[in-house]
Amino acid sequence: MITIAMPKGRIFEEAVELLRKAGYRLPPEFEESRKLIIDVSEEEMRFILAKPMDVVTYVEHGVADLGIAGKDVMLEEERDVYEILDLKISKCHLAVAGLPNGKVNGVAPRVATKYPNVASSYFREQGEQVEIIKLNGSIELAPLIGLADRIVDIVSTGRTLKENGLVELERIAEITSRLIVNPVSYRMKDAKIDEIIERLSLVIGDE
Numbered sequence: 001m002i003t004i005a006m007p008k009g010r011i012f013e014e015a016v017e018l019l020r021k022a023g024y025r026l027p028p029e030f031e032e033s034r035k036l037i038i039d040v041s042e043e044e045m046r047f048i049l050a051k052p053m054d055v056v057t058y059v060e061h062g063v064a065d066l067g068i069a070g071k072d073v074m075l076e077e078e079r080d081v082y083e084i085l086d087l088k089i090s091k092c093h094l095a096v097a098g099l100p101n102g103k104v105n106g107v108a109p110r111v112a113t114k115y116p117n118v119a120s121s122y123f124r125e126q127g128e129q130v131e132i133i134k135l136n137g138s139i140e141l142a143p144l145i146g147l148a149d150r151i152v153d154i155v156s157t158g159r160t161l162k163e164n165g166l167v168e169l170e171r172i173a174e175i176t177s178r179l180i181v182n183p184v185s186y187r188m189k190d191a192k193i194d195e196i197i198e199r200l201s202l203v204i205g206d207e
């Protein structure tokens with residue numbers, strides 16, 4: 001039996017579609033129910049449904065063998081898991097954004113973000129001193145209301161920036177979802193995990 005931690009939210013549908021394309025028979029219950037543990041006994045798989053940021057925690061602690069997590073989550077926190085496959089779904093990028101011609105008051109610009117570690121190391125590498133303000137969502141609000149001078153956030157279509165009068169200033173990293181594995185599981189269940197990697201690899205898009 002292999003336990004897979006799936007991210008609820010926007011990655012979920014694409015991840016389920018990919019697994020089905022790879023030939024795994026996942027029941028309609030997947031999309032329809034509110035259950036958090038779904039056993040698919042004919043595939044010898046158990047799925048647990050977690051918040052995207054928590055998937056890596058379940059895998060690191062070994063209660064899930066595999067998980068699907070955004071590269072953004074992997075970059076933000078160093079964890080004891082292996083990243084074994086780029087699933088090339090949920091494409092987006094991390095960027096610095098702000099108001100056009102935004103002026104900075106004071107020495108260190110204030111940067112609002114859901115990704116404080118990514119933002120700190122990015123600005124450190126740029127040799128720029130900043131003050132990080134951690135938020136949990138609606139990051140684009142911060143420069144509009146005067147909480148921050150800039151933001152570090154996910155950009156996909158660019159619609160949220162545009163509709164809030166913000167512009168992308170610097171591109172930090174390309175993001176897609178990754179298959180991650182617990183190191184002990186990978187040793188103990190290598191045959192089954194390698195088979196999953198192989199089957200997924202055959203159906204992953206080229207871009």
Ligand SMILES: Nc1ncnc2c1ncn2[C@@H]1O[C@H](COP(=O)(O)OP(=O)(O)OP(=O)(O)O)[C@@H](O)[C@H]1O
Binds near residue numbers: 008010051071137176
């Ligand atoms: N606009 C986007 N387009 C494509 N992928 C995205 C976008 N925003 C986030 N992602 C990817 O999806 C993952 C999580 O998405 P989602 O928005 O479902 O969860 P969340 O915002 O972390 O959770 P919550 O909204 O419950 O706090 C991110 O880690 C990232 O990899």
Ligand SMILES: O=P(O)(O)OC[C@H]1O[C@H](OP(=O)(O)OP(=O)(O)O)[C@H](O)[C@@H]1O
Binds near residue numbers: 136154155157159
């Ligand atoms: O470029 P776009 O296609 O507009 O997508 C980018 C937006 O999507 C994400 O927010 P989300 O919808 O997860 O809401 P949140 O503010 O609660 O994080 C991200 O934080 C941006 O705000």
